[in-house]
Amino acid sequence: MSVGIETASHKAYTEGETTGIPMGKIGIWWFLASEVMVFGGLIGAYVLFRIANGGWADQAEHVNWRLGAINTLVLVTSSLTMILALSAGRSGRHQRAANFLLATVLLGLTFLGIKGVEYSREIAEGFTPASGMFWSFYFLMTGLHGIHVIGGIVFNATLYIAAVRGTLWSEHHEDRLEFAGLYWHFVDVVWIFLFPLLYLA
Amino acid sequence: METAAEQHHEAPAGFVRRYIFSTDHKVIAKQYMILSLTMALIGGFTAYLIRWQLAWPETDIPGWGPIGPDNYNAIITMHGTVMVFFVAMPFLLGAFGNYLIPLMIGARDMAFPRLNMMSFWTVFTASVVLTISMFVPGGPAAAGWTGYAPLSDNPIYTGVTWGQNLWILALALEFGSFLMGGINFLTTALNMRAPGMTLWRLPLVVWMELTAAVVFLLSVGPLIAGALMLLADRTLGTGFFRPDRGGDPLLWEHLFWFFGHPEVYVVALPGFGIMLEVMPVFARKPIFGYRTMVWSTIAAGLLSFIVWAHHMFVSGMDPRLATPFSVTTILISVPFALLVFSMIATVWGGSITLTTPMLFALGGLATFIIGGVTGIFLGSATTDIFLHGTYFVVAHFHYTLFPVTFFGGFAGLYYWYPKMFGRMMNETLGKIHFWFTFVFFNAIFIPLFAVGTHGSPRRIYELSSYTYLQPFQYLHVIATYATIGLFIGQLPFIVNFIGSMVRGKRAADNPWDANTLEWATTSPPPHENFEHIPVVYRDPYEYSVPGENEDWIPQTRPEPQIVYAAAD
Numbered sequence: 090m091s092v093g094i095e096t097a098s099h100k101a102y103t104e105g106e107t108t109g110i111p112m113g114k115i116g117i118w119w120f121l122a123s124e125v126m127v128f129g130g131l132i133g134a135y136v137l138f139r140i141a142n143g144g145w146a147d148q149a150e151h152v153n154w155r156l157g158a159i160n161t162l163v164l165v166t167s168s169l170t171m172i173l174a175l176s177a178g179r180s181g182r183h184q185r186a187a188n189f190l191l192a193t194v195l196l197g198l199t200f201l202g203i204k205g206v207e208y209s210r211e212i213a214e215g216f217t218p219a220s221g222m223f224w225s226f227y228f229l230m231t232g233l234h235g236i237h238v239i240g241g242i243v244f245n246a247t248l249y250i251a252a253v254r255g256t257l258w259s260e261h262h263e264d265r266l267e268f269a270g271l272y273w274h275f276v277d278v279v280w281i282f283l284f285p286l287l288y289l290a
Numbered sequence: 291m292e293t294a295a296e297q298h299h300e301a302p303a304g305f306v307r308r309y310i311f312s313t314d315h316k317v318i319a320k321q322y323m324i325l326s327l328t329m330a331l332i333g334g335f336t337a338y339l340i341r342w343q344l345a346w347p348e349t350d351i352p353g354w355g356p357i358g359p360d361n362y363n364a365i366i367t368m369h370g371t372v373m374v375f376f377v378a379m380p381f382l383l384g385a386f387g388n389y390l391i392p393l394m395i396g397a398r399d400m401a402f403p404r405l406n407m408m409s410f411w412t413v414f415t416a417s418v419v420l421t422i423s424m425f426v427p428g429g430p431a432a433a434g435w436t437g438y439a440p441l442s443d444n445p446i447y448t449g450v451t452w453g454q455n456l457w458i459l460a461l462a463l464e465f466g467s468f469l470m471g472g473i474n475f476l477t478t479a480l481n482m483r484a485p486g487m488t489l490w491r492l493p494l495v496v497w498m499e500l501t502a503a504v505v506f507l508l509s510v511g512p513l514i515a516g517a518l519m520l521l522a523d524r525t526l527g528t529g530f531f532r533p534d535r536g537g538d539p540l541l542w543e544h545l546f547w548f549f550g551h552p553e554v555y556v557v558a559l560p561g562f563g564i565m566l567e568v569m570p571v572f573a574r575k576p577i578f579g580y581r582t583m584v585w586s587t588i589a590a591g592l593l594s595f596i597v598w599a600h601h602m603f604v605s606g607m608d609p610r611l612a613t614p615f616s617v618t619t620i621l622i623s624v625p626f627a628l629l630v631f632s633m634i635a636t637v638w639g640g641s642i643t644l645t646t647p648m649l650f651a652l653g654g655l656a657t658f659i660i661g662g663v664t665g666i667f668l669g670s671a672t673t674d675i676f677l678h679g680t681y682f683v684v685a686h687f688h689y690t691l692f693p694v695t696f697f698g699g700f701a702g703l704y705y706w707y708p709k710m711f712g713r714m715m716n717e718t719l720g721k722i723h724f725w726f727t728f729v730f731f732n733a734i735f736i737p738l739f740a741v742g743t744h745g746s747p748r749r750i751y752e753l754s755s756y757t758y759l760q761p762f763q764y765l766h767v768i769a770t771y772a773t774i775g776l777f778i779g780q781l782p783f784i785v786n787f788i789g790s791m792v793r794g795k796r797a798a799d800n801p802w803d804a805n806t807l808e809w810a811t812t813s814p815p816p817h818e819n820f821e822h823i824p825v826v827y828r829d830p831y832e833y834s835v836p837g838e839n840e841d842w843i844p845q846t847r848p849e850p851q852i853v854y855a856a857a858d
Contacts, residue, residue, distance in 0.1 A: 102484075102485040102823070104397070104398065104482065104823065105397075105401070105481055105482050106481065107480065107481045107482065107483040107487075108480050108481050110480075110481065112401050112402070112477055112481055115401075115476070115477045115480055115481060116401065116402065116473050116474075116477045119472070119473045119476050119477070119507060120469075120473055122507060122508060123469055123472075123473075123507045123508065123510065123511055124511070125511070126507075126508050126509070126510070126511025126512060127511035127512070127514050127515055128511075128515075129511060129512070130511050130512025130513075130514075130515040130516070130545060130548070131512075131515040131518075133512075134512075134515065134516075134519075134530075134541055134545065138538070138541070142536070217526075217527070218522060218526045218527060218528045219526065219527030219528060219529075219535075221536065222529065222530075222535075222536045222537065225519075225522065225528035225529065225530060225537075228526075228528075229518060229519065229522055229528070233518065
């Protein structure tokens with residue numbers, strides 16, 4: 090027995106829109122929830138370990154907090170350009186949106202460049218992942234964060250290419266700008282936690 | 291990302307796109323099922339090796355030869371890893387979750403079909419990596435399925451180098467796969483529901499698959515972090531879990547069990563869900579307390595996050611933690627007791643037909659109760675300190691996971707086989723399979739409760755040096771004979787599973803007179819599941835409604851007044 094949809098006392102039905110929230114948005118939020126637990130586990134382990142082991146102040150004093158602070162500024166600015174790209178895209182100013190996306194990608198690369206300078210200096214001074222518990226956590230946490238930054242840059246760069254070619258600007262694909270933004274802000278927020286915990290504490 | 295709602299086309303014509311790299315959730319579900327049943331052969335064979343060694347130590351094992359202490363540790367590690375991560379999860383979540391969620395909510399496919407395909411091929415790669423790890427120099431991982439540090443951390447303890455690294459890699463891929471799968475489950479069930487399919491009309495198995503997906507998603511993160519630390523310890527010279535470098539092995543136990551205990555519910559809830567689908571159909575009665583079941587499921591999911599340290603009462607953690615974790619552990623038995631009582635109340639006084647799926651569902655319930663009750667002994671710190679690390683724990687664990695994985699899984703397999711393959715399975719072979727499985731499963735593990743309470747330690751290669759255990763050695767021998775019986779009992783299943791695909795009776799669309807949406811389409815369903823997306827008017831379990839001519843009302847049958855209004 091097949092019941093025609095029009096005979097039902099339900100409002101018009103479109104497949105895949107039960108909640109009205111775009112599919113990709115639900116997906117990305119669940120993904121970010123799991124990511125929160127990955128970084129949460131790592132940060133929690135680090136904080137508890139550090140409290141239990143007298144602070145590791147002698148090791149922590151060798152990180153370059155100035156470069157870390159600059160990097161914080163770089164990443165927060167890139168979050169801003171990401172938002173501006175979304176808002177420009179939503180209001181139909183596609184060239185402007187593409188430019189802001191490019192700025193976000195370049196700021197992400199700047200962050201990685203500065204991080205690379207930090208790593209090479211630290212390793213040159215003899216601080217490697219094996220130089221003590223603080224350094225183990227430092228390299229693991231910033232390294233994992235760095236991998237996430239690389240992922241975000243790739244994601245944003247593909248959107249930039251799509252924006253320049255014009256394939257991004259359709260009803261369904263425009264949402265991808267928002268999903269990429271959600272991920273990018275998450276990467277930023279993780280750094281906002283890592284910076285004080287690793288550089289200032 | 292391209293979603294199912296955007297693509298409407300026929301099944302791909304080429305063999306590779308249709309059966310191998312398919313994006314159809316039904317094909318992917320079958321792939322998961324075949325993968326898990328294949329891995330179960332490896333898991334089962336390792337169980338046979340373990341049991342033989344325990345009954346007749348250091349003798350030639352038929353089909354293998356003698357095993358030494360190193361191999362023994364590797365074999366128990368592989369048994370646990372394979373069974374939990376590569377049998378239970380792909381079977382209960384991968385196969386049934388993938389098959390049932392879109393069909394039961396009235397969707398054409400998963401929300402992200404290509405992500406779904408990627409999930410399967412990732413777990414397939416993980417299985418290949420784990421299988422390869424069994425043959426690398428140095429042997430496979432030998433630190434137990436829990437990978438306790440420093441055993442897993444420092445190769446000098448086990449002599450295993452690449453085996454352990456590949457074990458970590460295999461688990462990482464497996465976790466990635468089920469993360470992608472879980473995101474897909476949740477997005478699908480939230481957004482792809484047919485008109486009228488409210489959350490309160492979802493079949494219980496869907497609720498349980500979803501709760502399992504959320505629990506997995508939120509518990510695996512810390513273990514992913516832990517796995518990275520373990521890998522760094524082994525390859526980069528860090529010392530997160532090594533006391534000689536300033537680390538702490540207890541951290542690994544916390545990170546592992548923060549995931550490891552919720553993982554039990556990730557596996558248990560879908561198994562329960564399957565039993566709860568089968569029982570009302572073959573008792574012709576509605577689920578007793580549907581909403582209570584949903585809330586119990588959610589409560590169990592939430593509580594599962596705060597019980598993990600009951601695995602660590604004797605680990606050397608702060609003993610003041612024992613009491614709170616005992617309390618939460620006893621507390622989590624409340625929602626599970628509600629689930630069990632609801633199952634009993636559902637079948638109580640029903641018109642029960644003892645088909646093969648019903649037998650497996652009832653068998654699963656009966657054996658799970660033993661697992662649940664013995665859990666109370668272990669959840670309470672005072673008794674756990676005595677029983678910890680004995681065969682009592684082994685028996686308890688198998689009495690919880692075997693019922694959900696194999697009784698629950700087989701109940702689902704026999705129940706949905708007509709829908710999946712379009713043919714009926716043979717009932718006689720099915721019943722032989724059930725009775726062999728039921729009798730021999732109990733015959734393996736009841737003796738192990740006994741040896742455990744007599745103090746027989748687990749994870750020991752050779753028990754004959756413990757003279758106080760010699761009077762109980764016969765129990766190990768019984769358990770081993772029963773293991774062989776259990777494996778012989780699986781032969782009718784293999785014959786039935788493969789044979790019915792070719793020679794089974796053609797299945798009707800709804801051979802069991804069941805209400806849920808998967809029975810409202812053909813057997814097997816067409817490429818996009820439904821000719822027209824069904825409209826849902828009812829709860830999923832309206833069986834034996836007073837005043838009706840038939841004892842079942844499908845979810846798609848309109849309420850009389852709606853038909854009246856529509857004819858207006």
